[in-house]
Each structure stands twice: as C-alpha cells, then as structure tokens.
Amino acid sequence: MYIARKVSISIYNILHRKEKMDKPYYLTTPIYYVNDQPHIGTAYTTVAADALARYHRLKGEKVFFLTGTDEHGQHVARAAERNGVSPQEWADRMVVHFTEVWRRLNISNDFFIRTTSPRHIKVARDFIQLLYDKGDIYPNTYEGWYCVPDESFWLPSQLVDGKCPQCGREVEMVQEDNYFFRLSAYADRLLRHIEANPGFIQPEIRRNEVVSFIRSGLTDQSISRKTLTWGIPLPFDEGQVMYVWFDALLNYVSAIDYGIDGERFRSIWPADRHLIGKEILRFHAVIWPAMLMAAGLPLPRQVFAHGWLTVEGEKMSKSKGNVVSPHELIDEFGVDAYRYYFLREFSFGYDGNFSRENLAGRYNAELANALGNMVSRILAMVERYRGGAVPGPGGGGEAPDAVLRESASRVFGEVDEYMERLAFNEALQAIWNFLGAVNRYVDETAAWDLSKDPSLSDRLDTVLYNQVEAVRLTALLVTPFMPETAEGIWGRLGYTDSIHDRHLPGEGAWGLYPAGQHVAKGAALFPRIEKDK
Numbered sequence: 035m036y037i038a039r040k041v042s043i044s045i046y047n048i049l050h051r052k053e054k055m056d057k058p059y060y061l062t063t064p065i066y067y068v069n070d071q072p073h074i075g076t077a078y079t080t081v082a083a084d085a086l087a088r089y090h091r092l093k094g095e096k097v098f099f100l101t102g103t104d105e106h107g108q109h110v111a112r113a114a115e116r117n118g119v120s121p122q123e124w125a126d127r128m129v130v131h132f133t134e135v136w137r138r139l140n141i142s143n144d145f146f147i148r149t150t151s152p153r154h155i156k157v158a159r160d161f162i163q164l165l166y167d168k169g170d171i172y173p174n175t176y177e178g179w180y181c182v183p184d185e186s187f188w189l190p191s192q193l194v195d196g197k198c199p200q201c202g203r204e205v206e207m208v209q210e211d212n213y214f215f216r217l218s219a220y221a222d223r224l225l226r227h228i229e230a231n232p233g234f235i236q237p238e239i240r241r242n243e244v245v246s247f248i249r250s251g252l253t254d255q256s257i258s259r260k261t262l263t264w265g266i267p268l269p270f271d272e273g274q275v276m277y278v279w280f281d282a283l284l285n286y287v288s289a290i291d292y293g294i295d296g297e298r299f300r301s302i303w304p305a306d307r308h309l310i311g312k313e314i315l316r317f318h319a320v321i322w323p324a325m326l327m328a329a330g331l332p333l334p335r336q337v338f339a340h341g342w343l344t345v346e347g348e349k350m351s352k353s354k355g356n357v358v359s360p361h362e363l364i365d366e367f368g369v370d371a372y373r374y375y376f377l378r379e380f381s382f383g384y385d386g387n388f389s390r391e392n393l394a395g396r397y398n399a400e401l402a403n404a405l406g407n408m409v410s411r412i413l414a415m416v417e418r419y420r421g422g423a424v425p426g427p428g429g430g431g432e433a434p435d436a437v438l439r440e441s442a443s444r445v446f447g448e449v450d451e452y453m454e455r456l457a458f459n460e461a462l463q464a465i466w467n468f469l470g471a472v473n474r475y476v477d478e479t480a481a482w483d484l485s486k487d488p489s490l491s492d493r494l495d496t497v498l499y500n501q502v503e504a505v506r507l508t509a510l511l512v513t514p515f516m517p518e519t520a521e522g523i524w525g526r527l528g529y530t531d532s533i534h535d536r537h538l539p540g541e542g543a544w545g546l547y548p549a550g551q552h553v554a555k556g557a558a559l560f561p562r563i564e565k566d567k
C-alpha cells in the first residue's frame with residue numbers, strides 16, 4: 035500500500051514535471067493594426083519581446099513567441115477605402131511591411147497570426163458563441179462615442195474637451211443595436227485575482243491604475259458593430275461583426291489552436307507574458323481576463339505595459355511628419371545597434387524620448403569603443419603574439435585575474451535578475467560594467483609589455499587566455515540583444531557551430547574556451563560613425 039502510494043506519487047511527479055518542462059515560455063506582443071506601416075514605436079515592443087524570447091532560449095528553455103497583425107475594424111477599413119482597394123487587399127499589402135521589418139530586425143517569432151486567417155476567424159466565432167450560450171452576451175442599444183483610430187468606445191463623461199481621452203483625436207457618435215458582454219459581472223473576481231497575484235499587472239503603477247478603474251465601476255462592453263462590415267460576423271447574428279478588440283484579443287488563443295487542438299492549446303496556455311504599450315492596458319488587464327474567465331480559461335501570468343516613446347520630444351504622427359521608420363535607422367546604424375539602442379536607452383516601464391544624437395553617441399561610445407574595440411584589440415594580440423592560436427591558461431593567478439573572474443561570475447546572475455524584471459537597460463548596463471572590467475584588465479595586464487620579455491611568456495599565455503575567455507562570455511551575454519554580433523564574435527573566436535545552440539548556465543562557466551583554437555580579428559564589428567555623417 036505504502037509502496038503503491040509512493041510509486042503513484044512519483045509517477046505523478048514525473049508527469050507533472052514533464053508537463054512543466056514541456057510548457058513553453060509563451061510570450062506575445064500586441065498584434066499591430068495594418069492601417070499604416072510599422073514605425074520605431076511599433077518595433078519597440080517587438081524588439082523587447084524578441085530579446086526576452088532569445089534570453090529564455092539562451093537559458094535552454096522552450097519558447098513560443100507570438101506576434102502578428104490586427105486586420106479588421108473601422109480604422110483599417112477606412113485606410114483601404116482611402117487607397118481605393120478592398121480591406122482584404124489592403125491587409126494583404128500591408129502585412130508585408132510588418133513581416134519585412136521583423137525579418138530585418140531579426141525577430142525570432144515562432145508564429146505570425148493574422149486576424150483574417152480562417153483559423154482565427156473560426157476560433158473567434160466559436161469563442162463568442164460559447165459566451166453567448168452561457169448568457170454572458172446579450173443584445174442592447176449602444177449610444178455613445180467611438181474613437182476610430184483607437185477603436186474604442188467612450189462615455190460622454192470620459193471625453194476630454196470633446197475629444198478621445200486616449201489619443202486626443204475626434205470621436206464619432208454611434209447609436210446602434212449591439213451585443214454587449216457582461217463585463218460588470220466579473221469586476222469582483224478580477225479585483226480578487228489582481229490582489230492575489232501582484233505580478234499579474236506590471237509595473238506596479240499600472241496595476242494601481244487598473245485597480246482604481248475597476249473600483250470606479252465596470253459597465254458592460256459593446257462587443258459588436260452593426261454599421262460596419264469589415265469584421266468577423268457573429269455566429270448568432272450574421273448581420274453584425276465582432277468588435278475589433280474582442281476579435282483581436284482572441285489572437286492569443288487562436289494562434290495556439292484553442293478549440294481546434296485541445297492538447298496543443300493546453301500545452302502552451304497560459305501566456306507567461308503579454309507585452310503591450312500602456313495605452314492598451316485596459317483591454318488586456320480588464321476585458322481580456324474577463325473574457326477568459328467567462329470561457330473558463332486560466333488567465334495569463336503577466337500583462338506588462340511599457341511606456342510610450344516620443345521623437346525628439348514630440349508624439350509621432352503623420353501630420354507632424356516625424357514618424358521614424360526602423361529601416362532608415364537600420365540602414366544607417368545596423369540592426370544590432372538599433373536593437374541595442376532601444377533596449378539600453380529606455381527604462382522599459384516608462385516613457386522615453388528617441389533622439390538620433392543619443393543613438394549616434396551610444397553607438398560610438400558603447401558599441402564601437404567599449405565592445406568593438408575590446409574584441410578586436412584582444413584578438414589582434416593573440417594573432418600578434420601567438421599566431422592566432424589561443425594559449426592554455428598557464429599556471430598561477432594574479433590579482434587582476436581574480437578581479438576579472440569575479441566580475442565574470444557576477445554578471446550572469448545580475449543579467450538574470452534584470453531580465454526577469456524586464457529591466458533590459460539594467461541588464462545591458464551590467465554587461466557593459468563587465469566590459470569595463472575586461473577593458474581594465476587589458477590595460478592593467480599590458481600584454482604588449484609582457485611580450486617584450488621571454489621570461490614572462492607563461493604570464494602572457496595566462497593573460498591572453500583570460501582575455502579571450504572574457505570575449506567568449508561577452509558573446510554569450512549579448513546574444514539576446516544583438517544576435518548577429520554574438521554570432522560574429524563567435525566566428526572570430528574560431529567556433530564553427532552557432533552560438534544560438536549554446537546554453538546557459540553551462541556555457542557561462544569560466545574556462546571553457548578550448549586552448550589551441552584559432553581566433554581571427556576580422557573586420558570591425560561596429561565601424562565608428564563620423565559626427566558630420
């Protein structure tokens with residue numbers, strides 16, 4: 035009896051562990067409207083999500099990273115109309131701009147969801163039918179304001195100077211017989227969930243906003259449009275289309291086959307993190323969890339709302355003509371400098387301001403100098419003093435060696451802690467502190483002096499080995515942020531496999547560089563940019 039129980043417990047543990055091990059880290063970005071082309075604001079979330087996805091893969095975890103496009107709604111329909119094509123043709127044309135910019139930015143999403151795909155449409159219709167059957171959706175008349183660019187309903191009391199309180203643009207009066215979702219019925223459960231799970235909405239300031247919003251009283255939400263045709267028809271009333279936000283939020287479950295392949299869905303859901311901009315927090319932290327509760331599904335583990343970026347101090351807008359395309363910056367600075375800048379410059383939860391001058395400044399100081407020069411200096415010394423073959427680490431150790439190793443052993447833990455908090459800028463700061471330690475080591479140990487005295491040859495071996503080892507660790511550390519640079523350093527270190535197949539924590543141990551392997555300095559990783567360029 036006792037043995038049988040023990041066996042069954044351990045079988046349970048094995049199965050449970052297997053399930054836990056198989057559950058990928060599920061990470062999402064918002065799906066972007068195809069009314070216009072992507073810009074540096076849109077790319078901000080996607081680049082951050084990509085660094086996080088890559089970091090989890092670097093740790094040997096399975097990851098499911100999702101992004102995509104939100105293709106229905108009035109805003110998209112009007113853009114199509116202005117351009118004289120059907121909404122579907124417009125979406126098909128625009129989606130390419132997104133896939134293309136993600137390709138250039140080395141975005142490693144595992145799937146790209148489009149809300150006009152048959153799979154998504156089926157899941158959305160089944161989902162809304164389920165809620166309708168449960169009595170959570172009922173017909174009513176909506177009378178109020180609608181902001182087309184934000185696709186959001188507003189009460190007269192919420193408007194600011196008669197305009198959309200979110201974006202400040204004109205709103206339109208809507209009076210329609212719609213269907214409503216019983217959002218108000220979920221207020222208490224939502225509050226309890228938020229209180230019991232402090233990590234559910236982050237950063238904290240955003241959680242507080244949501245809590246006070248719910249406490250101020252939730253009203254039921256209109257979830258269909260009668261006067262619009264560009265959307266998913268309701269299965270229980272084909273004369274209406276689904277409200278674009280209700281449709282869009284379901285991408286997070288349609289992409290993983292909710293209601294189509296239950297086993298697959300259960301093995302991936304819940305999402306570990308929804309990364310979003312702060313302006314769409316209520317949709318993700320109020321409406322979406324209530325929809326999931328209504329369907330009896332577990333809630334995502336975290337909704338993280340980051341800040342909003344301005345350009346040279348101003349909100350980006352077509353009318354101001356200050357919209358910055360990722361392409362122009364990639365052309366000028368390269369993809370990894372782009373990724374580095376946006377993650378290093380801004381504190382992820384807070385607003386920030388893009389400035390070309392800051393980007394150029396960081397490029398020269400932190401990429402061309404601190405990183406690029408360091409790598410080429412170290413590898414050039416191995417070429418010069420040892421014909422490119424990295425010597426074994428020799429015996430003994432001196433004070434600077436211990437300082438370097440201590441810095442190397444600390445940095446991985448720091449990066450891990452910061453990445454867990456999505457503090458990308460601090461993670462990069464920690465890595466650059468390590469680079470500072472490496473550069474100091476190079477200066478203090480002065481291999482060029484050691485090379486002049488044959489009796490110091492052993493010491494020179496140790497110094498060169500340690501420097502190369504530090505370069506190896508640097509390559510691993512920058513992998514999630516600058517995948518091409520990491521691979522470039524890896525190749526210069528003489529490895530023939532891909533650095534993306536190497537994993538932490540194993541590879542983060544000191545002393546794994548194989549002595550005798552040949553390095554090559556190669557071309558500069560980040561050629562300096564002249565000021566007047």
Ligand code: MSP
Nearest residue numbers: 064065066067075076079104282283310311342343
């Ligand atoms: N389609 C909805 C989202 C549906 S998710 C189920 C939407 N799309 S959007 O194209 O307007 O993209 C909004 C998102 O783009 C923001 O939440 C943010 O992730 C990103 N950003 C767009 N402009 C931005 C800035 N200026 N600054 C930072 N992020 C910005 O809303």
